[in-house]
Amino acid sequence: MLEERIRSLDDGARLPTVRQLMKELGVSQSAVQDALGRLRHQGLITSHVGRGTYVVKDGEPGMEREAASLSSLLILSNASINERCALVQNHIVDALDDEGGRVVQISYHNTDHLIEVLTCVPDFDAAVLQAHYEAMPVRLLALLQQKTRALVLDGLSVAGVDIDRVGTDWEAALGLALDHLTGLGHRRFGLVSLNSPALPLTGIRRAFTRLDTWRGKPVEMAPPILLPHLRHPSQPAADALEEALRPLVRDGALPFTALVVVGLSDAVGIDAALGRLGLSAPDRLSVHLLGHADVPSEHLNRYTIAGSTHAEAGRTLLDLLRSRLANPDAPPRDAYLKVEQTIFGSTGTPTC
Numbered sequence: 001m002l003e004e005r006i007r008s009l010d011d012g013a014r015l016p017t018v019r020q021l022m023k024e025l026g027v028s029q030s031a032v033q034d035a036l037g038r039l040r041h042q043g044l045i046t047s048h049v050g051r052g053t054y055v056v057k058d059g060e061p062g063m064e065r066e067a068a069s070l071s072s073l074l075i076l077s078n079a080s081i082n083e084r085c086a087l088v089q090n091h092i093v094d095a096l097d098d099e100g101g102r103v104v105q106i107s108y109h110n111t112d113h114l115i116e117v118l119t120c121v122p123d124f125d126a127a128v129l130q131a132h133y134e135a136m137p138v139r140l141l142a143l144l145q146q147k148t149r150a151l152v153l154d155g156l157s158v159a160g161v162d163i164d165r166v167g168t169d170w171e172a173a174l175g176l177a178l179d180h181l182t183g184l185g186h187r188r189f190g191l192v193s194l195n196s197p198a199l200p201l202t203g204i205r206r207a208f209t210r211l212d213t214w215r216g217k218p219v220e221m222a223p224p225i226l227l228p229h230l231r232h233p234s235q236p237a238a239d240a241l242e243e244a245l246r247p248l249v250r251d252g253a254l255p256f257t258a259l260v261v262v263g264l265s266d267a268v269g270i271d272a273a274l275g276r277l278g279l280s281a282p283d284r285l286s287v288h289l290l291g292h293a294d295v296p297s298e299h300l301n302r303y304t305i306a307g308s309t310h311a312e313a314g315r316t317l318l319d320l321l322r323s324r325l326a327n328p329d330a331p332p333r334d335a336y337l338k339v340e341q342t343i344f345g346s347t348g349t350p351t352c
Helices: 002-008 018-025 029-041 083-098 111-118 138-147 170-183 199-209 238-248 267-276 310-326
Strands: 045-048 052-055 072-078 102-108 126-130 150-154 164-168 188-194 225-227 258-262 286-292 304-308 334-337 340-342
Touching (some): 018 029, 029 138, 072 083, 083 102, 083 126, 102 111, 111 138, 126 310, 170 199, 170 286, 170 340, 188 238, 238 267, 304 310
Parallel strands (some): 072 102, 072 126, 126 150, 150 164, 188 225, 258 286, 286 304
């Protein structure tokens, strides 16, 4: 029906909105968006953010006009984001600013309120949703797909959705930590984790508890320590970490010689808690963080750390957005960031 209508219209004529077509044809939003995506790919129509969809005469088959144009971007993040997420946003803003693109950044506390706000804002070429340690309602994801031509999640916390995602393989980062620590002679390990049901964290905790050997060497893994009341990486960690570790201290030592910390970005708080407990690193305890080496506040140039970088995350998010705009019918992708390790002074040979 749309192809027939386009043939009868003049070049530049405006088509009805997605909602109007849904009502007129009695079909779902996804059916309309799929049809429009195919027509754009055929070069029969073009879309402009905030203005609508228009007929293109003499379109070149197989070439979607302005498909890869990223002139407007919406970035959404929880108000409790850590410095890494802010740096990713800055990287994206700087990159698009150089290209003349426009970016709107929204920080929210409540997803229900966010959904209300989004119903009132104009459409965008694309959106980035930073979702690391919180559940994302399906209706929020559906709304963002309706208001954009490309949506990418910065984080792997949401599963079972047909959306492009960028994230870190934290189990691979754990592997780097264990390689380094076992190489120093450690065989007894502890794991401290943010108290969150987020998929990356639950995956690491499961992987950690299942280990009884590493690279052919026997290892002992203590039960993972969940920090009470902490659900976001930006929350102060000193009191919660001290409260969790103090009952385990016997004769000035913990029941393990190396501690892996995941999900916390408060290196100052980690340092304070260990100092209060008399567990200086690496003299009394080797401490290895999983995080982002190019975010100094996460390691203070003091704590050995393994993980991805915010710079690569920013580049990868933009690459996925442009790829999705150019190929709207391509299958969704999960892009895993390169995992690297930076060794500082918090890890050494076991002292007991």
